[in-house]
Amino acid sequence: MEGAPQQVMWFRRDLRTEDHPALAAAVAAAAGAPVLPLFVVVPGPWRRLGDPARAYVAASLQALAQDLGALHVRTGQPAEVLAELARELGPLEVHATAAHTPAGMARDDEVAEALAAHGSRLVVAGSNYAVAPGAVTKPDGTPYRVFTPFHRAWAAHGWGRPVPRPATLRMLDLPGEPLPRAAGPVGTTMPPAGQDAALARWEAFVAGPLADYGAERDRADLAGTSRLSIPLRWGEVHPRTLLARLDPDRDRRFVAELAWREFYADVLFHAPHSRTRNLDPAFDRMVHDEGPAADALFTAWAEGRTGFPFVDAGMRQLRAEGWMHNRVRMVTASFLVKDLHLPWWRGEREFMRWLIDGDPASNAHGWQWVAGSGTDAAPYFRVFNPVLQGLKFDPDGAYVRRYVPELAHLAGTAAHEPWKVLDGYAHGYPEPIVDHAEEREEALRRYAAIRPS
Ligand SMILES: Cc1cc2nc3c(=O)[nH]c(=O)nc-3n(C[C@H](O)[C@H](O)[C@H](O)COP(=O)(O)OP(=O)(O)OC[C@H]3O[C@@H](n4cnc5c(N)ncnc54)[C@H](O)[C@@H]3O)c2cc1C
CATH class of the missing domain: 1.10.579.10 (DNA Cyclobutane Dipyrimidine Photolyase, subunit A, domain 3)
Structure with a gap:
C-alpha cells in the first residue's frame, strides 16, 4: 500500500517506555498504526561489551520486549540493517534518541545517509541527559572545562517535565531474530534489569538513603547511594524522571552527582579524543x-x-x-x-x-x-x-x-x-x-x- 511511512522506534541505550521522547514521537507519528520496535545487535560493539554488561543488556531487552509486547531484532551494521528494512517494508521514519558519543554520532550520520538513499529518514528526539551535551556553553560559546561553573549553567538551563508514556503502545510484531541471550560471568551476581526494576530501585532510594545521601555517600560499607548508574547507562530510567522528584536545595548533593554525569558527557562531546x-x-x-x-x-x-x-x-x-x-x-x-x-x-x-x-x-x-x-x-x-x-x-x-x-x-x-x-x-x-x-x-x-x- 502506498501511503504513510512505516514508523520505527530504534532502541539503543534507552531501554524504557516511560519518559521517552523518541518513543512518544514514533507513536504520535504512527497516528494509531503500529510502530515497529527495533533493536540492532551490532557484532563488533556487542562482542566488545564486557561480559556483565552484555548479559545485563540481554536481560534488559527481555524486559523491554515484554513491556512493549514485541521487539524486532536484527544483527548487522545499523546502516545496512535499516536500508534492508526500508527495502522490505517501504519508506521508513526511524525514531531514535539522539546520540552524543563519538561512535554514536558517526553511526547516526551513516544511518541517516543510508535511509535518505531509500526515501526514508532518521528522526531524533531527546537525549540520554537532562541537558543534551553541547547545549550549555560559556558566554563566549566555548565549552566548560571546570565543573562548578558548568553545574551552575546546567541548572540555569533547566529541563522539561518527564514525557508521559503513550496511552497505548501498539507495536508491530514482525518476525525477526530471537532476542539476544548472554550469560553473566561465573561469580558475578547480576542486578535485576529493566525499567520496572530501575523504578523500584529509585523509589526505594527516595524512601530511604536519599535523606542521608550527603553524609553517607562516601561510605563504602553502607548502601548509601542509589546504584542507578546502571539503569542510567542503559536508559532504563531517564535523569529527567529523577530530577522531577528532587528538590534542588534539599537534594543538592544528589543533583550535583547527576550533573557530574552530564558534565563528563559534555566534555567528551567537545573533546572526543579524551x-x-x-x-x-x-x-x-x-x-x-x-x-x-x-x-x-x-x-x-x-x-x-x-x-x-x-x-x-x-x-x-x-x-x-x-x-x-x-x-x-x-x-x-x-x-x-x-x-x-x-x-x-x-x-x-x-x-x-x-x-x-x-x-x-x-x-x-x-x-x-x-x-x-x-x-x-x-x-x-x-x-x-x-x-x-x-x-x-x-x-x-x-x-x-x-x-x-x-x-x-x-x-x-x-x-x-x-x-x-x-x-x-x-x-x-x-x-x-x-x-x-x-x-x-x-x-x-x-x-x-x-x-x-
Ligand atoms: C575511576 C572512575 C571510573 C568511573 N566510571 C564510571 C562509569 O563507567 N560509569 C558511571 O556511570 N560512573 C562512573 N564513575 C562515577 C561513579 O563512580 C559512579 O557513577 C557511581 O559510583 C555509581 O553509583 P551510584 O549510582 O550508586 O551513584 P550515586 O552516588 O547514587 O549517584 C547518582 C548518579 O550520579 C552519577 N554520578 C555519581 N558520581 C559520578 C561521577 N563521579 N561521575 C559521573 N557521574 C556520576 C551517576 O549516574 C550515578 O548513578 C566513575 C568514577 C571513577 C572515579
Whole structure:
C-alpha cells in the first residue's frame, strides 16, 4: 500500500517506555498504526561489551520486549540493517534518541545517509541527559572545562517535565531474530534489569538513603547511594524522571552527582579524543612503567591481590557485582596510576570489562580526574593513601570483610591493617606489593617532571 511511512522506534541505550521522547514521537507519528520496535545487535560493539554488561543488556531487552509486547531484532551494521528494512517494508521514519558519543554520532550520520538513499529518514528526539551535551556553553560559546561553573549553567538551563508514556503502545510484531541471550560471568551476581526494576530501585532510594545521601555517600560499607548508574547507562530510567522528584536545595548533593554525569558527557562531546587520550596534553610526557614486571603488577591489581585491603575489596566487588562504590573507584584508580605508575587507560579498559555501568564519558573522565590529566582534576600532589582511605570510608572494616574472604576473620580495623595483628596473614592474604610511601614520592617526581615549575 502506498501511503504513510512505516514508523520505527530504534532502541539503543534507552531501554524504557516511560519518559521517552523518541518513543512518544514514533507513536504520535504512527497516528494509531503500529510502530515497529527495533533493536540492532551490532557484532563488533556487542562482542566488545564486557561480559556483565552484555548479559545485563540481554536481560534488559527481555524486559523491554515484554513491556512493549514485541521487539524486532536484527544483527548487522545499523546502516545496512535499516536500508534492508526500508527495502522490505517501504519508506521508513526511524525514531531514535539522539546520540552524543563519538561512535554514536558517526553511526547516526551513516544511518541517516543510508535511509535518505531509500526515501526514508532518521528522526531524533531527546537525549540520554537532562541537558543534551553541547547545549550549555560559556558566554563566549566555548565549552566548560571546570565543573562548578558548568553545574551552575546546567541548572540555569533547566529541563522539561518527564514525557508521559503513550496511552497505548501498539507495536508491530514482525518476525525477526530471537532476542539476544548472554550469560553473566561465573561469580558475578547480576542486578535485576529493566525499567520496572530501575523504578523500584529509585523509589526505594527516595524512601530511604536519599535523606542521608550527603553524609553517607562516601561510605563504602553502607548502601548509601542509589546504584542507578546502571539503569542510567542503559536508559532504563531517564535523569529527567529523577530530577522531577528532587528538590534542588534539599537534594543538592544528589543533583550535583547527576550533573557530574552530564558534565563528563559534555566534555567528551567537545573533546572526543579524551575517550582514550589525555585531555591535558602536558600529560602525554608522563613516564609510565611497562614490561613484564609492570604487567604482573597490573594483574595483581585487576585480580584484587595488591595486599592493600581497601583496593583489593574494590577490585573484587567489581568482579562480584559488575559495579564498584564511587569512593573505592577513586582509590583503586589512584593506586594503579600513582602507586603502580601505570597509564590510566589500562585501568579504564579493565573497568570497562567489568562495569555494567561502564560509560565512555564517566569512565574515561573518572580516570582522568584521578590521573590529573582531565578537567577540574584533583591536584597532582594529592595521592590517596589506600590504608587511610579504607579506615575513613569503611571505618569498621565491614566492606573489606565482605569482599576479601582471606581477611574475614579479622575484627574491626584490623581488616585494613593485617600487618598489625598476629593472625593477619593466616588465611593466605598477600603482603603489600609495593611500599606506598616510596611510590608516592616516585609519583610526585614524575608529576614534577611534566609540570613547568
Ligand atoms: C575511576 C572512575 C571510573 C568511573 N566510571 C564510571 C562509569 O563507567 N560509569 C558511571 O556511570 N560512573 C562512573 N564513575 C562515577 C561513579 O563512580 C559512579 O557513577 C557511581 O559510583 C555509581 O553509583 P551510584 O549510582 O550508586 O551513584 P550515586 O552516588 O547514587 O549517584 C547518582 C548518579 O550520579 C552519577 N554520578 C555519581 N558520581 C559520578 C561521577 N563521579 N561521575 C559521573 N557521574 C556520576 C551517576 O549516574 C550515578 O548513578 C566513575 C568514577 C571513577 C572515579
